[in-house]
Amino acid sequence: MMALIARDLALSVRAGGGFGLALAFFLIVVTLTPFAVGPESATLSTIAAGILWLGALLACLLSLDRILALDYEDGALELLATAPIPLEGVAAAKALAHWITTGLPLTLAAPAFGVLLNLPAPGYVWLTLSLAIGTPALSVIGTFGAALTVGLKRGGLLLSLIVLPLYVPTLIFGAEVARRGAEGQGLAGLSTPFALLGGITLATIALLPFASAAAIRINLR
Amino acid sequence: MSLWEYANPRKFMALSGAVLPFAAAGTAIALVVGLAWGFFFTPEDYRQGSTVKIIYIHVPSAMVAINCWLMMLVASLVWLIRRHHVSALAAKAAAPIGATMTVIALATGAIWGQPMWGTWWAWDPRLTSFLVLFLFYLGYMALWAAVDNPDTAAELTSVLCIVGSVFAVLSRYALVFWNQGLHQGASLSLDKEENVADVFYWPLLIAIAGFVGLFVTLLLVRTRTEVRARRLQALMARERMG
Amino acid sequence: MMPDLGKYATEVLSAYGVTLLLILALVLLTLRQSARTRRALRQVEAAHQAKANGLTAKTKPRNKETPQDG
Numbered sequence: 224m225m226a227l228i229a230r231d232l233a234l235s236v237r238a239g240g241g242f243g244l245a246l247a248f249f250l251i252v253v254t255l256t257p258f259a260v261g262p263e264s265a266t267l268s269t270i271a272a273g274i275l276w277l278g279a280l281l282a283c284l285l286s287l288d289r290i291l292a293l294d295y296e297d298g299a300l301e302l303l304a305t306a307p308i309p310l311e312g313v314a315a316a317k318a319l320a321h322w323i324t325t326g327l328p329l330t331l332a333a334p335a336f337g338v339l340l341n342l343p344a345p346g347y348v349w350l351t352l353s354l355a356i357g358t359p360a361l362s363v364i365g366t367f368g369a370a371l372t373v374g375l376k377r378g379g380l381l382l383s384l385i386v387l388p389l390y391v392p393t394l395i396f397g398a399e400v401a402r403r404g405a406e407g408q409g410l411a412g413l414s415t416p417f418a419l420l421g422g423i424t425l426a427t428i429a430l431l432p433f434a435s436a437a438a439i440r441i442n443l444r
Numbered sequence: 445m446s447l448w449e450y451a452n453p454r455k456f457m458a459l460s461g462a463v464l465p466f467a468a469a470g471t472a473i474a475l476v477v478g479l480a481w482g483f484f485f486t487p488e489d490y491r492q493g494s495t496v497k498i499i500y501i502h503v504p505s506a507m508v509a510i511n512c513w514l515m516m517l518v519a520s521l522v523w524l525i526r527r528h529h530v531s532a533l534a535a536k537a538a539a540p541i542g543a544t545m546t547v548i549a550l551a552t553g554a555i556w557g558q559p560m561w562g563t564w565w566a567w568d569p570r571l572t573s574f575l576v577l578f579l580f581y582l583g584y585m586a587l588w589a590a591v592d593n594p595d596t597a598a599e600l601t602s603v604l605c606i607v608g609s610v611f612a613v614l615s616r617y618a619l620v621f622w623n624q625g626l627h628q629g630a631s632l633s634l635d636k637e638e639n640v641a642d643v644f645y646w647p648l649l650i651a652i653a654g655f656v657g658l659f660v661t662l663l664l665v666r667t668r669t670e671v672r673a674r675r676l677q678a679l680m681a682r683e684r685m686g
Numbered sequence: 687m688m689p690d691l692g693k694y695a696t697e698v699l700s701a702y703g704v705t706l707l708l709i710l711a712l713v714l715l716t717l718r719q720s721a722r723t724r725r726a727l728r729q730v731e732a733a734h735q736a737k738a739n740g741l742t743a744k745t746k747p748r749n750k751e752t753p754q755d756g
Contacts, residue, residue, distance in 0.1 A: 367607065371587065371600050371603065371604055372587075372590070374591070374596070375590050375591065377590075378590070381583075381586050381587065381590050384579075384582060384583045384586050385583040385586070385587060385604065387579065388576055388579040388580050388583060388608070388611065388612075388615070389607070389608070389611045391576055391611070391614075391615040391618065391619075392611065392614040392615050392617075392618040395615075395618040395619065395621070395622045396618060396621075399621075399622065415621075416621070419618075419621070423614065431607070434603055434606075434607050437603055438600060438603050441596055441599040441600055441603070442596065442600070444596070479702075483702065493693065493694050494694045494695070494698050495694045495697055495698060497698050497702075498697070498698060498701045498702075501701060501702065501705045502701075505705070540712070540715075541712065544708055544709070544711075544712045547708060548704070548705050548708050548709070551701070551704045551705075551708075552701045552704065552705060555697050555700055555701040555704070556697065556701065558697065559694055559697055658709070662712065662713065662716050665716050665717070665720050666716055666719070666720075668720065669716070669719050669720045669723045669724075672723045672724060672727045673723050673727075675727060676723065676726055676727045676730055679727075679730050679731065679734060680730060683730070683733075683734070
C-alpha cells in the first residue's frame with residue numbers, strides 16, 4: 224500500500240501529472256476575484272475566507288479525474304483489483320495520494336493567498352486548520368466520484384455534477400469555521416462547526432472507500 | 445405467492461397494465477377535485493390573502509419530490525440486494541418525475557415567497573436543501589444517461605443513490621446549522637396545534653392524494669416503457685448476433 | 687365562476703400556470719416515450735416472429751426472450 228502511494232506521488236510530480244495545476248488554478252481564482260467584486264479591501268476581507276474555501280474546493284475538483292483514469296486506461300487498475308491488497312485499501316491509498324498532491328499544497332498556499340484577499344489577521348490560523356481538516360474529505364469524496372465515472376469517455380463534466388452536491392456539507396462547515404475565525408471569534412465561537420467538519424472527514428474516510436471500491440468493481444466487470 | 449413475484453418483468457407488465465387505468469382515473473379525479481376545491485371554494489387566509497391557494501400545489505409537490513428520492517433509494521437497495529431488474533428500471537423511471545416535482549416546489553415557493561416574504565429567493569435552509577436535492581436528481585439522471593451498458597448503469601446509479609442519500613441528509617442538517625430560515629414549519633403533522641386550519645385541510649389532503657397518484661401513474665407508465673426498452677435492446681442485440 | 691383573487695391574482699395564477707405547464711410537459715413526454723418504445727418493440731417483435739416462422743426448425747423456449755427475468 225505504501226508502494227502504491229509512493230508510485231502515485233511519483234507519477235503526479237512527473238511532467239503532465241497535474242501536480243501544480245491545482246495550485247495555479249487556485250491562484251487564478253484568487254486573482255480574478257477582485258476583478259469581479261471590486262478592489263475595496265473592506266469588501267474583500269469579508270468574503271476572503273469563503274472565496275479561499277471555494278477556490279480550494281474547485282481546484283481540488285480539477286484533478287479528480289486523474290485519480291483513476293490513467294490507471295484504468297493502461298490496465299493497472301485491473302491488476303490492482305486482483306492484487307492481494309483489498310480494493311478498499313487501493314481506493315483509500317488513491318485518495319491519500321490525491322490529498323498529498325492537491326489538498327496539502329492548497330492548504331499550505333491558502334494563507335499566502337489570504338494576504339492577497341486581505342483576510343483579517345485572526346482568520347489565518349482557522350483557515351489553514353479548517354482546510355487541513357476539510358480537504359481530506361474532498362479527496363475521499365472525489366475518489367468516489369472518480370470511481371463512478373472511470374469507465375466513461377467524457378466523464379469530466381459528469382464527475383463535477385456528481386461530486387459537487389456531495390461537497391455541500393464539507394463546504395458549509397469548513398467555510399463556517401474559516402469565516403467565524405476571520406470575524407475574530409475564538410475557539411468558543413467556532414468549536415461546533417469545527418467538530419462537525421472533523422466528524423464529516425472522519426466518517427467519509429472510514430466509509431466512502433467501501434463505496435468507491437464497489438464502484439470500481441462494477442466498472443471493471 | 446410473495447410480493448417478489450411482481451419483480452418478474454412479465455408479471456409486472458401484466459399487473460401494472462391492469463392497474464394503470466384505475467390509477468390514472470383515480471389520479472385525474474383526485475387532482476381535479478383537490479385543485480378545483482382548493483382554487484375555487486376555499487376562503488382567503490386573513491394574513492396571506494389569496495396566495496394561500498398556492499399551498500395546494502406547493503406542499504404536495506414538495507412531498508412527492510422528497511418521497512420520490514426515498515422510493516429511488518428503496519428501489520436501488522432492492523436492486524443491489526435481490527437483483528430485480530424492474531426495481532432498477534423503476535428507480536430510473538422515477539428520477540425525472542422527482543426532478544420535475546422539485547422544480548414545481550421551488551417555482552411555486554418563489555412565487556409565493558415574493559408577496560409574503562418580500563423576496564423571490566432567500567438562502568433559507570428549506571429552499572436551499574431543495575435546490576441541493578435538484579442537483580442530486582440532475583447528477584443521478586446524468587449518470588444513467590452517460591453509461592452505455594444498462595446493467596452497469598443500474599449498479600453505478602444505485603451506489604450513487606445510496607451514498608447521495610446519506611449526503612442529502614447531511615446537507616439538510618448542515619444547512620439548518622448554516623442559516624436559520626424564515627420558512628414556516630410543517631403544514632401537516634399529527635400535532636394539531638401547528639396544523640393548517642380545517643377549511644384548508646381537506647382540499648389539501650385530496651390534492652396530496654392527487655399528486656401521489658400522479659407520481660404512481662407516471663411511474664408505472666415510465667417503468668413499463670423502460671421494461672419494453674430493455675426487451676427491445678435485448679432483441680436487437682440477439683438479432684445482430686445471428 | 688372565477689374567484690376573486692384580490693391583489694395577489696398574478697401570483698396565484700402564475701403558480702398554478704407554471705405547475706400545470708410542467709406537469710403537462712412531463713405527462714406528454716412520458717406518453718410520447720411510451721408510444722415510441724411500444725411501436726419500436728412491436729416492429730422488432732413482428733420481424734422476429736416472421737423470421738422464427740421461416741425457420742420452424744429453430745425453436746426457442748419462449749421464456750428465454752426476457753433476459754431481465756428475476
